[in-house]
Every structure is written in structure tokens, then in C-alpha cells.
Amino acid sequence: MLLNALKKKIKDREARIGVVGLGYVGLPLAMAFAERGFSVTGIDVDKRKITGLRAGQSYIQDVSQAVLKNALKKKRFHATDDYAVLAHLDAVLICVPTPLNKTREPDISFVVAATQKIARTLKKGFLVVLESTTYPGTTEEVMLPLLEKSGLKAERDFFLAFSPERVDPGNPHFDTISIPKVIGGVGKNSTEAAVELYGAVLKRVVEVSSAKTAEMVKLLENTFRSVNIALVNEMAIMCDHLGIDIWEVIEAAKTKPFGFMPFYPGPGIGGHCLPIDPLYLSWKSRLHGFEAKIIELASRVNEDMPLYVVKRVAHLLNLRRTPLKNAKILLLGVAYKRDVNDTRESPAFDVVRHLLDEGAQISYSDPWVPEFQKMKSKKVTVDFLRKQDCVVVLTDHAAFDWRLIKKHSKILLDTRNASKGIHV
Ligand SMILES: NC(=O)c1ccc[n+]([C@@H]2O[C@H](COP(=O)([O-])OP(=O)(O)OC[C@H]3O[C@@H](n4cnc5c(N)ncnc54)[C@H](O)[C@@H]3O)[C@@H](O)[C@H]2O)c1
Structure with missing residues (x-):
């Protein structure tokens, strides 16, 4: 079964992870997986960031040069602007911006662009997780149909979940690893796959019943x-x-x-x-x-x-x-x-x-x-x-x-x- 095969790869640290969007959220996340034994490929559209990262230069305060250089040296981290690498990976975590447009309405064009590119190389047994903060329904109503255009079916052929990022840049007490991670998939298999992946690296995962519940959790926290x-x-x-x-x-x-x-x-x-x-x-x-x-x-x-x-x-x-x-x-x-x-x-x-x-x-x-x-x-x-x-x-x-x-x-x-x- 595809789910069991993916879970085994994760357990054995053989699952290859992609992180799309290497900013305040994506880069620390990529390092967290790399530091704990996974092979991580970071994908970003910003060529200058890729060049800098390859040279071991971190532009994110919470990621030291030493941690980045160590991940590069051990060949656990590789940065690229080429989405074609996804064909060789097992899971991808999306951390692209979700700003407002000029009329102060949600602009999820970055999420859509990344999802469309992921759909091109989507294969059986693959896990996609959105981490960008967004309105409830984005994962199920926007991403799911885009990914299923590939001809593959969520839950049966691939897995899709939402897991909000709660990182607090500059906070010396809590980091990517120690902050509990809420996870909700578009179905049971997707939740299970995402829980397995994050559970392999983070101290605590909190499972919720759906992707839109997980999306709402983040918005409740920040609206509060x-x-x-x-x-x-x-x-x-x-x-x-x-x-x-x-x-x-x-x-x-x-x-x-x-x-x-x-x-x-x-x-x-x-x-x-x-x-x-x-x-x-x-x-x-x-x-x-x-x-x-x-x-x-x-x-x-x-x-x-x-x-x-x-x-x-x-x-x-x-x-x-x-x-x-x-x-x-x-x-x-x-x-x-x-x-x-x-x-x-x-x-x-x-x-x-x-x-x-x-x-x-x-x-x-x-x-x-x-x-x-x-x-x-x-x-x-x-x-x-x-x-x-x-x-x-x-x-x-x-x-x-x-x-x-x-x-x-x-x-x-x-x-x-x-x-x-x-x-x-
Ligand atoms: N910064 C925070 O403190 C924080 C905390 C929690 C959640 N979040 C959420 O996380 C998400 C990312 O925020 P951030 O602060 O890391 O943003 P950021 O701007 O620092 O990083 C986003 C990265 O995505 C890249 N990118 C844009 N479009 C892309 C595409 N199609 N493919 C590949 N890369 C692409 C950009 O070049 C950039 O490097 C947002 O939804 C934000 O709301 C941020």
C-alpha cells in the first residue's frame, strides 16, 4: 500500500523532502529536517537566495551559517530554482507568501503557482503539505482540484494536508522543533502521512479532523x-x-x-x-x-x-x-x-x-x-x-x-x- 510505503521511507529516513519557499518559515523548516537526518531539497524562485544558500550564506536570523554549512557539507541540503527535482522527491512542504492584494483581499497566487508546478510531476505515494497561512478551504477547494488535474486521486494515489506554521522569528525559547504542530489532511490517509513525517522530526504533533480545521486553527490564533x-x-x-x-x-x-x-x-x-x-x-x-x-x-x-x-x-x-x-x-x-x-x-x-x-x-x-x-x-x-x-x-x-x-x-x-x- 502506498501509505505504508511512504511511512516506512519516513521511518528509515529515506524519504526525500522538498521545501518550496525558503523564507522566514521555509529555511528553518528545511534545516530542521536536514539536521534530523533527512535529505532536503529547497526550491525557491529567487535565484539570488539560491546562489547565497549554495555558498552557505543564511539570510534568516534563526538559521546560523554554521547550521546551513553543516547541512550542505553532509549533503543533506540542496537549493535549487528548478521544480523538476520534485520528480525525485517523496514529499513537499509549501511555505510561499500569502499576502493581501491592493484591495486588501487574500492573494493566494503564490500558493496556486507552486501547486500547479507540483501537479506537473505529481506521482503515486507523494505527500503535499501546505504551511502558508490561508483562509479555510484553500487546501481542499483550491489545491486539491489543481493536483487532481494530474489524473491522480487524493487519498488513493497521493496525500494532501495543511499544517500551519507557528514559528516566531527571533524567539529564543521556541523554534520549529519545539512548537507543537497542528496537522489536518483532506482525508485520513493524508493526515496519517503528514503526522508520520512531522512526527519524525518535531517534538509534538496535534492531529485535527480536516485540512480546513487546521487552517482555521492558525487564523483563530492570530486573530486572537x-x-x-x-x-x-x-x-x-x-x-x-x-x-x-x-x-x-x-x-x-x-x-x-x-x-x-x-x-x-x-x-x-x-x-x-x-x-x-x-x-x-x-x-x-x-x-x-x-x-x-x-x-x-x-x-x-x-x-x-x-x-x-x-x-x-x-x-x-x-x-x-x-x-x-x-x-x-x-x-x-x-x-x-x-x-x-x-x-x-x-x-x-x-x-x-x-x-x-x-x-x-x-x-x-x-x-x-x-x-x-x-x-x-x-x-x-x-x-x-x-x-x-x-x-x-x-x-x-x-x-x-x-x-x-x-x-x-x-x-x-x-x-x-x-x-x-x-x-x-
Ligand atoms: N514570517 C513569519 O513569522 C511567519 C510565521 C508563521 C506563518 N507564516 C506564514 O508562512 C508563509 C511564508 O511566510 P515567510 O515569512 O516565510 O515568507 P518569505 O517571504 O520570507 O518567504 C517566502 C519565500 O517563497 C518564495 N516563493 C514565492 N513564490 C514561490 C514559488 N512559486 N515557488 C517557490 N518559491 C516561491 C519567495 O522567493 C520567498 O523566498 C506565509 O503564508 C506566512 O503567513 C509566516
């Missing part, structure tokens, strides 16, 4: 975060009006040992997940005639935060009789979160845009991001700080010297509470 961050952002604005310190409120609230989980306000949300994933869900929901009110509202509240930050800057300057026009504003941190170099969907883009609209003179400093919006990152010195009319903390990177910043800034708007407890 987006909604709670929106709530606390709204609370933060409220607290500003009421003269209450939101950070003190959260610290006290989190002493409750049950029923409360702390979320923190900020200048908005960023990254490839939180600003996007909930909109995948609300879009799908609309197709079924149901308006996801809380999700849409939360997205709007979070999207409005950069403008609120700029309003606060204007207000603080105003108190010192300084107009925002021509004011010198230094932004600290433009990455979407602490200690990463990823600026995708970062709220810093909108903060910069709104400040420029008001005629402010902007500079920024980010130890992780050397260039941003045609600007170069500045060094934070006493002299430079003193020349600024206002300093705005957007990302609380550990490398910043908060004492120096607090001591020498005329106005400090700290949207992350990074300078908390520092007395100067």
Missing part, C-alpha cells in the same frame, strides 16, 4: 492576538485621555492568576502575519454572507495607531510651542518587532508617511535595519539626540541605550514602555 492587541491599544488611548498609565494598569491586571492574559499596546501591528491573517478570515466569512465585525474593527483600530502616534507627537510638540512642520523627529526602531530585521507591514511605514505629510524632518535609528524608506540608520549619540525636537520609540530593540535616550531627549514618546523604570 490581533483582537486583543486592538483592545489594549484602545485602552491605551482611553488611558491617555483619562491621565492613567496603561502600563501600570496591565502590570496590576496580570497579577490575576486566571482569566486574564496580558497584551501590550504599541504603534500598530506588523509582520507577515497579524495585520494580514485576520483579513483572510473575514474575507472568507463575507463570501458566506457573514460579516466578521470584531475582526474588521480590530484591524481598523490597529491600522489607526500610527496616525494616533503622530497626533501624540504633534500634541507633545505643541506643549513646547513647536509646530510639527519642520520639527526634527527621530524614530527609534522601524522593524515590526523587537530584535528582528523584518520590516514587512511595520507600522513605521505609516508613521513616516503621516509625519512627512505634516512636513516633519525625519531620521531613524535601527541596529537591525540599515536602510529604510530611502533613509540610512543613524547612530544614537548624545549630540544627535539633543538636536531632535522629539524622539519616538517604535520598536524596543534590546541594543538601544535607554538611559542615554531618556536623559538626552527633549521629548520622548515611548510607545513600547521601553524606558520604564529608568530615572535620569
Whole structure:
């Protein structure tokens, strides 16, 4: 039986694995399988990435050069832009982007393109797993028919599953191996095949009843975060009006040992997940005639935060009789979160845009991001700080010297509470 043959190959570490899309998700995943004895082929359309990887250069913070070089040396990892290699593999894990289009609707064209290419070489006993975050139904309604165009039948001839990626780039406590992996196939055989594969490498797999359940799990997780961050952002604005310190409120609230989980306000949300994933869900929901009110509202509240930050800057300057026009504003941190170099969907883009609209003179400093919006990152010195009319903390990177910043800034708007407890 095809399923048993695949399971045996996996057990014996003879199954050859492909990873399509070698970005923040795909490259660490490829390394996880390679480090645990599998032969892994990474496929990406970006030729520069392939050239770099072949030379042992990792562009992903969570994958060290040493780990990559070791995988190359042991011939456990090979990178290519040629999908034809799939003909020699036994399973493929898809980690391509799932962004929004210009009208802020799901753009699954990368998933479709990858699936169409996989369909060309699809063979009996092959396992396909989608890891990209997407709306419920993508695996079954979009990928399955594309793959079955090959003439092969899912469950009988090949296996198809969804397993959401939960990796948290830059998180030193949890990685690809230690984060439990949810898996749902388009049928029992597909689930079993995918569970066998991930179970061979990861600490824990969590089986669910269908691919669309697994797709929904990921969206619940990220929507949960987006909604709670929106709530606390709204609370933060409220607290500003009421003269209450939101950070003190959260610290006290989190002493409750049950029923409360702390979320923190900020200048908005960023990254490839939180600003996007909930909109995948609300879009799908609309197709079924149901308006996801809380999700849409939360997205709007979070999207409005950069403008609120700029309003606060204007207000603080105003108190010192300084107009925002021509004011010198230094932004600290433009990455979407602490200690990463990823600026995708970062709220810093909108903060910069709104400040420029008001005629402010902007500079920024980010130890992780050397260039941003045609600007170069500045060094934070006493002299430079003193020349600024206002300093705005957007990302609380550990490398910043908060004492120096607090001591020498005329106005400090700290949207992350990074300078908390520092007395100067
Ligand atoms: N970044 C995260 O923290 C994170 C966490 C969990 C889930 N996800 C999800 O994982 C998916 C991938 O995200 P990412 O951050 O790794 O994206 P990324 O942009 O870092 O990487 C995607 C890679 O896919 C390649 N690619 C695009 N089209 C391709 C194709 N047709 N064939 C082969 N390669 C192709 C790109 O060149 C790129 O290298 C998304 O759905 C995202 O929502 C991301």
C-alpha cells in the first residue's frame, strides 16, 4: 500500500523532502529536517537566495551559517530554482507568501503557482503539505482540484494536508522543533502521512479532523492576538485621555492568576502575519454572507495607531510651542518587532508617511535595519539626540541605550514602555 510505503521511507529516513519557499518559515523548516537526518531539497524562485544558500550564506536570523554549512557539507541540503527535482522527491512542504492584494483581499497566487508546478510531476505515494497561512478551504477547494488535474486521486494515489506554521522569528525559547504542530489532511490517509513525517522530526504533533480545521486553527490564533492587541491599544488611548498609565494598569491586571492574559499596546501591528491573517478570515466569512465585525474593527483600530502616534507627537510638540512642520523627529526602531530585521507591514511605514505629510524632518535609528524608506540608520549619540525636537520609540530593540535616550531627549514618546523604570 502506498501509505505504508511512504511511512516506512519516513521511518528509515529515506524519504526525500522538498521545501518550496525558503523564507522566514521555509529555511528553518528545511534545516530542521536536514539536521534530523533527512535529505532536503529547497526550491525557491529567487535565484539570488539560491546562489547565497549554495555558498552557505543564511539570510534568516534563526538559521546560523554554521547550521546551513553543516547541512550542505553532509549533503543533506540542496537549493535549487528548478521544480523538476520534485520528480525525485517523496514529499513537499509549501511555505510561499500569502499576502493581501491592493484591495486588501487574500492573494493566494503564490500558493496556486507552486501547486500547479507540483501537479506537473505529481506521482503515486507523494505527500503535499501546505504551511502558508490561508483562509479555510484553500487546501481542499483550491489545491486539491489543481493536483487532481494530474489524473491522480487524493487519498488513493497521493496525500494532501495543511499544517500551519507557528514559528516566531527571533524567539529564543521556541523554534520549529519545539512548537507543537497542528496537522489536518483532506482525508485520513493524508493526515496519517503528514503526522508520520512531522512526527519524525518535531517534538509534538496535534492531529485535527480536516485540512480546513487546521487552517482555521492558525487564523483563530492570530486573530486572537490581533483582537486583543486592538483592545489594549484602545485602552491605551482611553488611558491617555483619562491621565492613567496603561502600563501600570496591565502590570496590576496580570497579577490575576486566571482569566486574564496580558497584551501590550504599541504603534500598530506588523509582520507577515497579524495585520494580514485576520483579513483572510473575514474575507472568507463575507463570501458566506457573514460579516466578521470584531475582526474588521480590530484591524481598523490597529491600522489607526500610527496616525494616533503622530497626533501624540504633534500634541507633545505643541506643549513646547513647536509646530510639527519642520520639527526634527527621530524614530527609534522601524522593524515590526523587537530584535528582528523584518520590516514587512511595520507600522513605521505609516508613521513616516503621516509625519512627512505634516512636513516633519525625519531620521531613524535601527541596529537591525540599515536602510529604510530611502533613509540610512543613524547612530544614537548624545549630540544627535539633543538636536531632535522629539524622539519616538517604535520598536524596543534590546541594543538601544535607554538611559542615554531618556536623559538626552527633549521629548520622548515611548510607545513600547521601553524606558520604564529608568530615572535620569
Ligand atoms: N514570517 C513569519 O513569522 C511567519 C510565521 C508563521 C506563518 N507564516 C506564514 O508562512 C508563509 C511564508 O511566510 P515567510 O515569512 O516565510 O515568507 P518569505 O517571504 O520570507 O518567504 C517566502 C519565500 O517563497 C518564495 N516563493 C514565492 N513564490 C514561490 C514559488 N512559486 N515557488 C517557490 N518559491 C516561491 C519567495 O522567493 C520567498 O523566498 C506565509 O503564508 C506566512 O503567513 C509566516
